[in-house]
Amino acid sequence: MLRPGLVVLSMVVFPLAEPASTENPLRVTTDSSAYCLELASRFAGQPGATAEPVRSLAEEGQRLCENGHVRTGIAKLRRALRASQQAGG
Amino acid sequence: MRILLVEDDAEVARFVRKGLMEAGHTVEHAVNGRDGLFMAASEQFDVLVLDRMLPGGVDGVRLVETLRGQGNRTPVLFLSALNAVDERVKGLKAGGDDYLTKPFAFAELLARVEALGRRPAAEVPTTRLKVADLELDLLSRTVTRGGKKIDVQPREFRLLEHLMRHAGQVVTRTMLLEKVWDYHFDPQTNVIDVHVSRLRHKLDKGFEKPLIHTVRNAGYMIRAD
Amino acid sequence: MVLWWNTAGALDRQVEAAIRADATALQERRRAGDIAALVAAVEDRLAVDVQNEALYLLLTAEGRRLAGNLSTWPTEANAESPWIRIPLQRDGAVSEARLLRVDLGDGHRLLVGRDVAEKLRLRGLLSEGIAWAASASAALAVLGAWLLRRALENRLRPIYRTAAAIGTGDLTRRVPLSERGDEFDKLGATMNAMLDRIAQLMEGVRGVSDAIAHDLRTPIARARAKLEEALVSAQDEEALRAAVEQGIADLDGIARVFKAVLRIAEVEAGARRAAFAPIDLAPVLTDMAELYGASAEAQDQHLEAELDETLPLVGDRDLLAQAVVNLLDNALKFTPEGGTVRLAAHRLDDVLEIAVADDGPGMPPADRQRAGERFFRADSARTTPGSGLGLSLVRAVATLHGGEVALSDTHPGAERPGLTVTLRLPAS
Numbered sequence: 008m009l010r011p012g013l014v015v016l017s018m019v020v021f022p023l024a025e026p027a028s029t030e031n032p033l034r035v036t037t038d039s040s041a042y043c044l045e046l047a048s049r050f051a052g053q054p055g056a057t058a059e060p061v062r063s064l065a066e067e068g069q070r071l072c073e074n075g076h077v078r079t080g081i082a083k084l085r086r087a088l089r090a091s092q093q094a095g096g
Numbered sequence: 097m098r099i100l101l102v103e104d105d106a107e108v109a110r111f112v113r114k115g116l117m118e119a120g121h122t123v124e125h126a127v128n129g130r131d132g133l134f135m136a137a138s139e140q141f142d143v144l145v146l147d148r149m150l151p152g153g154v155d156g157v158r159l160v161e162t163l164r165g166q167g168n169r170t171p172v173l174f175l176s177a178l179n180a181v182d183e184r185v186k187g188l189k190a191g192g193d194d195y196l197t198k199p200f201a202f203a204e205l206l207a208r209v210e211a212l213g214r215r216p217a218a219e220v221p222t223t224r225l226k227v228a229d230l231e232l233d234l235l236s237r238t239v240t241r242g243g244k245k246i247d248v249q250p251r252e253f254r255l256l257e258h259l260m261r262h263a264g265q266v267v268t269r270t271m272l273l274e275k276v277w278d279y280h281f282d283p284q285t286n287v288i289d290v291h292v293s294r295l296r297h298k299l300d301k302g303f304e305k306p307l308i309h310t311v312r313n314a315g316y317m318i319r320a321d
Numbered sequence: 322m323v324l325w326w327n328t329a330g331a332l333d334r335q336v337e338a339a340i341r342a343d344a345t346a347l348q349e350r351r352r353a354g355d356i357a358a359l360v361a362a363v364e365d366r367l368a369v370d371v372q373n374e375a376l377y378l379l380l381t382a383e384g385r386r387l388a389g390n391l392s393t394w395p396t397e398a399n400a401e402s403p404w405i406r407i408p409l410q411r412d413g414a415v416s417e418a419r420l421l422r423v424d425l426g427d428g429h430r431l432l433v434g435r436d437v438a439e440k441l442r443l444r445g446l447l448s449e450g451i452a453w454a455a456s457a458s459a460a461l462a463v464l465g466a467w468l469l470r471r472a473l474e475n476r477l478r479p480i481y482r483t484a485a486a487i488g489t490g491d492l493t494r495r496v497p498l499s500e501r502g503d504e505f506d507k508l509g510a511t512m513n514a515m516l517d518r519i520a521q522l523m524e525g526v527r528g529v530s531d532a533i534a535h536d537l538r539t540p541i542a543r544a545r546a547k548l549e550e551a552l553v554s555a556q557d558e559e560a561l562r563a564a565v566e567q568g569i570a571d572l573d574g575i576a577r578v579f580k581a582v583l584r585i586a587e588v589e590a591g592a593r594r595a596a597f598a599p600i601d602l603a604p605v606l607t608d609m610a611e612l613y614g615a616s617a618e619a620q621d622q623h624l625e626a627e628l629d630e631t632l633p634l635v636g637d638r639d640l641l642a643q644a645v646v647n648l649l650d651n652a653l654k655f656t657p658e659g660g661t662v663r664l665a666a667h668r669l670d671d672v673l674e675i676a677v678a679d680d681g682p683g684m685p686p687a688d689r690q691r692a693g694e695r696f697f698r699a700d701s702a703r704t705t706p707g708s709g710l711g712l713s714l715v716r717a718v719a720t721l722h723g724g725e726v727a728l729s730d731t732h733p734g735a736e737r738p739g740l741t742v743t744l745r746l747p748a749s
Contacts, residue, residue, distance in 0.1 A: 017329045020665050032347055032408070032409075032410040033391060033392060033395050033407055033408070033409050033410060033418060034391070034392040034393075034409070035376065035390050035391065035392070035409065035410075035411050035436070036389075036390045036391065036392055037367060037373075037390035038373075038411060038412060039481060042390075046368060049368055060640075078373065078412065081373065082373060085368060085369055085371045085468060086371050088369050089369040089371060092369065093566070153707050159398050185596065197580075199572075199576050201569075201573065222655040251611060277608060279608070279638075279639060280639050281640075281642060281646070282577060282580065282581075282643075283646075285616070285650055286616065287389060287612050287613060287615070287616050290615040290616045290619045291612075291615050293619075294619075296613055313566065313569070
């Protein structure tokens, strides 16, 4: 009696296991501390860069980048950037 | 008369055959429906006496249907152990002329066979029936004996008519109930006797010679002597 | 499955729509300004991509990288279809990229895409959820079916058991009924009613065999004794002949009783309906009154008939005639000389009432209950000839026609109350 359940399960799981070619792996170049610095300088150039709370958000992002948490840092910096842009109009 | 008996029970066949032959008839006997059909179709008989249930694939009803289909009108009397009314109706519908349930009294069988074999020709319309000095006028519906008018009731007239149409033959009580009253059941008591004796009383009163005779263990007969 | 398909498909479509919108916007930007504006736009977009999903790659015709965050131009992107799905290396983990090749028309090459790892995870979660839900509901269905089946089996078990017991010959068993009055109880009650009817019929058959054993054995024994005695001690042929004749008469009587028993059985089984036809009972009753009138007169009795002009009904003419004859026969048998038997038949709305009344000794109420049972003869009638089958046939005929038989006093309270048998039949 469990057979229909198994069929449903396998059909649901199958699309997740789609294989793809990996001969020349594609990488993302923006997950780096270099990009972190680029974002930081970009932020510094924003008109509302000194306003709170975005300033401390960007600082936190930079610190995270320096401590090796690149992706979280980048995320904070991007959020700060977006917030400053929205505030600036 | 020449009679064909189709009956598979040897004892019944022997008894019927002997009785009919003693009554002065010629009897041919077949033990199954196929032989019976062959004989009935190829020879001339006055009456066929058929058992309703027969071995050999052709039962009584089929036999009669086949004969009637060939235009053979020989009168047929069915014998049957089947009491059911449906069976009687089926037999008569198939072209049978009469139906008798086993066990039966031989007198009853003989009376019915003779009545069938000597049926008045339907083509000749009769207006007067005569037995000795008794006369029945079917048009004016009057009865006279020795020129003297006798008053009878309508039912008595029909009773007398039936007896006179079969003058010289035995007519049983059951036959009278069937033909004169048109009911098919066992009268059980002597109701028919009472009617016959009343009619007899009217006819024979003042005359020396009785006309309606009682046939012991069988029924009645009207005859001249 | 449908749910899964819809949701997963929606996720895919959502990603594709976002990519397409992004690509269109970038194409607009390129059309409005120079390539530097496009580079700035791509960089701006990447700078504010909080979800960290956006993927771009802008190359010059020579393959020089102008903007974007993809390491290389994948060879798959040169395929005919602009849409590509490709694995993406990210922090050592493998993710998946959905990319759209955008034709800028000036030799520059642009890829716009999204990292769909997050969507895939969501889809996986969803699939798992659905799989669990499906499995759980399948398990529930199985459990439910099993429970229902067990409940059905429990409710039907007494019925099986009863049927099995009946099948092995124990006709006294009945289906036990619960208080619930549900469909199973209805089934059980119907079965019980059927079994009661069968038991009643069996009782009837047993009654017939008992009665045959009792009432036919006596005349058979008597006939046999007479024949044997004649064989041993007949003085001459005349005496022997008389004894044989008597024997034949006795046998005829026995055959007649047999025939009556069979006919009653036939009527009770309802097998006689074939001969049913619309008839007028009035002339039939007139015939019967005339048929029996002569006998009555011969015994110095009076038979009076009081009939409606027409008495229409649907029935078997011969059977009805036989029933009336049985009643008249009985009535005349018990009416003394000079007495009167009255045959009356009237139509009362939808019912035909046919009553045969006599001046006889009547029947005590206790006997009336049993009158109509086969071979039952009231003690007072033991001395009168008869098989005791007359009224059973009348009753059977009445039942066959959907009617009934009632017995009552002709003169209530009189010393000789007489008996009136009333047949009530549905008129047509």
